[in-house]
Amino acid sequence: MPDRQSVMWSRITGEPVKMGSLYVTERNARFQYTPDFVASGLPGFSLVYPPRIYAERPVVYRQPGMLHPRIQALIPPAGAQNFQRKMLLGILRARGQTPAPGIDEDWALLMLAGHGGIGHIDVFADDDEARSWYADMQPAPLMPVSDSLGSTLRDLMTWLDVDTANLLRTLGPTPTVGGAIPKMLLSIPATGWNGEISTPRKGNDPGRIDIVLKFEPSHAYPGMTEIESLAYTMHAEAGFDVPRHWRCRIGGMPAIAIERFDRDANGLPLPLESCFAVLAAGAADINTHIDGSYERIARAIDTPSLQLVGNRREAKQHLFRRVVMALLTGNGDLHLGNLSIRGWGEGAHFSPVYDPTPMRAYSRHNMLCPIPFGDYGDYHRGGRHITGLGEALINFAHNLGLQQQKAWQYVSGLLQLTADYPERIDALETLPGEHKERLKAIARKMHTALSSFVAS
Ligand SMILES: Nc1ncnc2c1ncn2[C@@H]1O[C@H](COP(=O)(O)OP(=O)(O)OP(=O)(O)O)[C@@H](O)[C@H]1O
Ligand SMILES: [Mg+2]
Known part of the structure; x- marks a missing residue:
């Protein structure tokens, strides 16, 4: 090499x-x-x-x-079906470059995007x-997401390797973003989604904001943008900082435009780093987003020689509440890539919420939690019985240095705020009945379980 x-x-x-x-x-x-x-x-x-x-x-x-x-x-993750990666490889191909899979391909994508x-x-x-x-700081003009662009995107979503020419002629190569769901980084008018898009800002343009535009893969995850939107609303009600978002349709496809929080009001970039990047940098056993545990994040936060956040105590409280909220909303997807730290020095803290979608609505994602906490489902400290959920939450709170009473106060508060979740799921318009039933059952079960721990 x-x-x-x-x-x-x-x-x-x-x-x-x-x-x-x-x-x-x-x-x-x-x-x-x-x-x-x-x-x-x-x-x-x-x-x-x-x-x-x-x-x-x-x-x-x-x-x-x-x-x-x-x-x-x-670099968008490797994987035959990754939309962002396919799109960029299409650009390289159009330029006569076909790097070998592996580091050659990664490097070419890094140079490109x-x-x-x-x-x-x-x-x-x-x-x-x-x-x-x-x-070249001049922002590209805004243009309507025309039907032809919309249908190109739809083709891309369907076939993933169709000609990207129309899309690229319209927008040029747009910067890249990770994750499994097809998405693009774009800018829209500061007043919100109105069907006009452009490439992301490179400088200050008060008339615009930057967004992540996520497309709903409706075959695999019908109703996904609607439940992502509901999850944002519920996290906002629970006092979490959440970005503005707009549900929309592009070429007939449901999509969701989410305001980027790694840009300040003047369009300047803010550092944003996932807990995966933080932990994987220093630990050989963290290789995927579902390695480690929430306690490992807390331990990194507590490392004296490393300043990850300005306020360590507040960060650990946030982590506890995020995990409980993920349990109550049936998120099932709060992995190391879905928690990030924004800012630096004293100003660093957990970022606003992103990707809170209740993925347990879909059977293939129906797991309680992708990474462990409090020895849940395992033996606790050499004990002889498997740790249940209530006990795991107590262990988790303890490991974070939270008093149990304080932890239970958080749980009670979130239980109250999510009490009407099943009715809100019922009222959704695009989530098919089968998925509604699954999510409601999960929500009710979790609500009952956590209520009984708090009461005991
Ligand atoms: N509003 C936002 N502001 C800034 N960055 C964001 C925002 N939303 C998402 N991101 C970044 O984009 C990445 C991918 O977004 P997101 O997690 O929503 O996608 P996903 O494909 O659903 O992910 P996953 O692989 O977890 O299913 C995030 O990990 C985060 O780094
Ligand atoms: Mg994600």
Whole structure:
């Protein structure tokens, strides 16, 4: 494998600055901050690798053929059915590039689309490419999601490898975003969805906001955008910060436009890093979004030498409440990629809620929780019986340093707020009856179980 080199920049202050260089060899990946960037006091490319501590020492990631997890997050996940990846590979093909699967393909995708994505870091082949990308700050004009674009998207959704030409002619390559559900990063009018779209902003344009547009794969997950929307509403009622969102239809397909919270009011990027990127950077046993446990997140938050969040106590309370809310709403999908930290230094905290969709409505996703907590379903500390849900929540609260009384107060509050969930599920218009019944049954069962623990 040839050695590779690229550069990382950021426009976090509004003025593009070079952060450093990335070198990848057969043995490892190394990132090195520039002296000017170290002196700037700005946040590094990951919370785990602060320039204050690393200075100009190389940040080495020792998994051959892989990039630092925060950098890997700029590339849509491998997988034959990943829409974002297919679309970008289509662009490469159109340019005569067909890299071999594996690191070659990842690298080509990183060079093509590793900029303008989620968070504040932008990767380019070299400094000239960075400068020319930032030089063109002028936002592309807004244009209606025309029927033809809509139908191209629908074709893409159906076949995934049809010609992407129409889409690309209209928008050009848009930056990339991870996750399993087909989605695109776009901008829309600041007043909200009106059917007009453009590429994401690169600078300040007060008339626009940036969005993640997620399409509903209606065959596999009918009604998904509607239950994602309901879950946002319920999390907002429970006091969580949630982004604005709009349900819409594109070329006949249901979709949901969600305002991006990794951009500030002036369009400047804010650091946003998933708990997966944080944990995988330092632990060899964290390789997928469902490895580890919620306690591992709490332990990382508590690590004295690492500042992940400004307020550790508040972060752990948030984590507890998110897990309980996920249980009560039948989310079943609160994995390490669906929890992120936004900001840096004292200003870092868990991000607003995203991807709260109650996936347990669909039988293939019907699991209580994708990652463990409080030894649920396992032996607790060498004990002889399997830990039940109530006991697991007590253990979890204890492991987070929460008093049991406080934890039960949180649970009671969320029980009250979700009491009418089954009726709200019933009132949905696009979620088919079979899925409504499954989700209602799960919600009722969880409500009864948690109510009885709190009462006992
Ligand atoms: N409103 C938002 N603002 C900023 N970033 C966002 C927002 N919504 C999603 N993201 C980012 O995009 C990624 C993918 O979004 P999301 O989790 O909604 O997709 P998904 O395909 O449903 O994911 P999964 O693989 O968990 O099913 C998230 O992990 C997060 O990094
Ligand atoms: Mg997700």
